Amino acid sequence: MADDYVALANVTLSASATTVTFSSISGSYRDLVFVASDLKTTPNAGNINIRFNGTTTEYRGVRMTGDGSAAQSATDGTDRINKAANTPNAGSEMLILHIFDYAQTNKHKLCLLRTDNATTRTETAVWRWVNTAAITQVQFFLSANSYASGTTFALYGIRA
Amino acid sequence: MQLIQTVTVGAGGAASIVFSSIPQDGTDLILLISARTSLAQTAPALLSITLNSQGSSRITLKALGATVTSTSTVAGRAIAINAGNSTANTFSNTSIYIPNYTSTTDKPASIDTAVIANDSTNILIGTDADSFPLSAAVTSITITENANNTIVQNSTASLYKITKGSGGATVS
Numbered sequence: 001m002a003d004d005y006v007a008l009a010n011v012t013l014s015a016s017a018t019t020v021t022f023s024s025i026s027g028s029y030r031d032l033v034f035v036a037s038d039l040k041t042t043p044n045a046g047n048i049n050i051r052f053n054g055t056t057t058e059y060r061g062v063r064m065t066g067d068g069s070a071a072q073s074a075t076d077g078t079d080r081i082n083k084a085a086n087t088p089n090a091g092s093e094m095l096i097l098h099i100f101d102y103a104q105t106n107k108h109k110l111c112l113l114r115t116d117n118a119t120t121r122t123e124t125a126v127w128r129w130v131n132t133a134a135i136t137q138v139q140f141f142l143s144a145n146s147y148a149s150g151t152t153f154a155l156y157g158i159r160a
Numbered sequence: 161m162q163l164i165q166t167v168t169v170g171a172g173g174a175a176s177i178v179f180s181s182i183p184q185d186g187t188d189l190i191l192l193i194s195a196r197t198s199l200a201q202t203a204p205a206l207l208s209i210t211l212n213s214q215g216s217s218r219i220t221l222k223a224l225g226a227t228v229t230s231t232s233t234v235a236g237r238a239i240a241i242n243a244g245n246s247t248a249n250t251f252s253n254t255s256i257y258i259p260n261y262t263s264t265t266d267k268p269a270s271i272d273t274a275v276i277a278n279d280s281t282n283i284l285i286g287t288d289a290d291s292f293p294l295s296a297a298v299t300s301i302t303i304t305e306n307a308n309n310t311i312v313q314n315s316t317a318s319l320y321k322i323t324k325g326s327g328g329a330t331v332s
Contacts, residue, residue: 005161009328010187017331035188037259037268066221066230066287092268092291094259116270116289122221122230124287152260154187154324 004159005033011153016042016146020153022138027103029157034138036095040148044089049143050081050097052109052135061113063125081127083115089148091119102135109135161190166318173198173310177303177317184262184297186321191256195315196242197305204246204275204284206237207311208304209256211267211292218271222286239303240273240284244312247277251315261298266291 006029009022025032039048051059056079064073065084076082083095099111109129116122129135140153167177182189199205204224208215217234241252252275258267271288301319305311 003161005322007323007325010324010326011329011331013331019332021330021332022328023330035257035259038263038265064221064228066219068219068230068232071221071228071230091289092266094257094268094270096257096270114270114287116268116287118217118219118268118289118291120219122219122287122289124221153329155328156322156325 006157006159007154008157009155013147013149013151015149018146019139019141020147022155023136025136025138026157027134029103030101030160031158032099032102032135033156033158034097035154035156036140037152038150039093039095040089040151041142041145042148043145044087045085045145047085047143048083048095049141051139051141052129052131053133053137054139055131056080058130059127060130061125061127063123065121065123067121081111081113083113083123083125086117086120088117091117093117099135105132105134107132161320161322164319164321166316169311169313169315171313173312175305175310177311179301179319180299182299182301182319183321185323186262187260187324188322189258189261189298190320190322191301191317193239193254193303193317194251195254196244196251196312197309198244198312199309200245201243202245202277202279203243203282204240204252205243207239207241208237209239210302211294211298212296212300213302214292214294216269216290216292218288218290220286220288222284224284225281238271238288238290240275240286242275242277246282247279250276258298263297264295267294267298
């Protein structure tokens with residue numbers, strides 16, 4: 001039986017990098033799932049940013065965050081998807097980005113972003129990209145710092 | 161994503177659910193649990209989860225009824241589940257994602273849990289960031305109730321593996 005959770009791409013950084021880009025993403029799946037693991041930055045300050053198709057407008061979201069002592073929620077409307085800044089190298093940080101109906105051209109795109117670090121916080125967010133275009137490119141980038149060597153990004157497609 | 165094994169608890173319940181000899185040819189693991197305990201209370205109970213008999217530290221964010229809290233724990237029990245006196249026929253659901261389970265570095269885990277009941281004060285949704293200090297590949301996973309209670313009949317746990325692809329990204 002064919003696997004309906006299809007591995008599409010994977011990269012483990014051999015050197016530090018500011019941007020990891022997945023381009024020419026096939027529109028053949030229902031959803032996309034990105035998993036980042038061993039996520040570290042140099043220096044140790046990670047406000048990971050995500051953009052679709054290189055666009056810099058119309059990302060709106062709400063996040064809830066627990067840091068081990070306080071629970072918080074916040075809304076955001078900006079030129080990128082991001083997570084609340086933390087110090088990712090303090091623990092073993094992972095990220096899961098699930099983009100629903102990414103190839104549909106009749107709806108805005110909704111995604112769930114989960115970032116977990118047992119030393120600093122757990123965070124769940126939902127973001128809307130206010131755009132009906134199919135997503136063909138996803139960029140993970142840092143504004144001032146770099147993803148450290150050893151950080152891994154993987155992409156999976158979920159068949160309809 | 162491929163199913164490795166499903167365990168279904170039979171009559172009489174079980175003290176634990178164990179996955180052993182986990183194949184080492186995947187990249188990530190997903191564990192899906194539907195469980196209830198015999199512990200005689202209505203508030204959510206807790207199971208423990210270990211990888212290779214190793215527990216975890218964690219940060220939890222949860223809403224129990226109308227109260228939202230975040231706590232930090234080193235070791236101890238992790239997964240919230242329906243207890244024995246909660247609404248009948250209700251089992252909690254938990255999803256656990258473990259990336260790079262064959263690596264020789266600490267194992268993070270992303271955990272989502274839901275406990276449902278007619279009693280609104282004992283409904284729970286939780287997200288956990290876990291870290292297992294395990295410098296070896298994961299070969300076993302154990303889900304355990306305490307010594308005086310059991311995981312009840314019809315509880316299930318299914319373990320899946322995901323295998324990564326290659327290439328397909330540019331780095332700059």
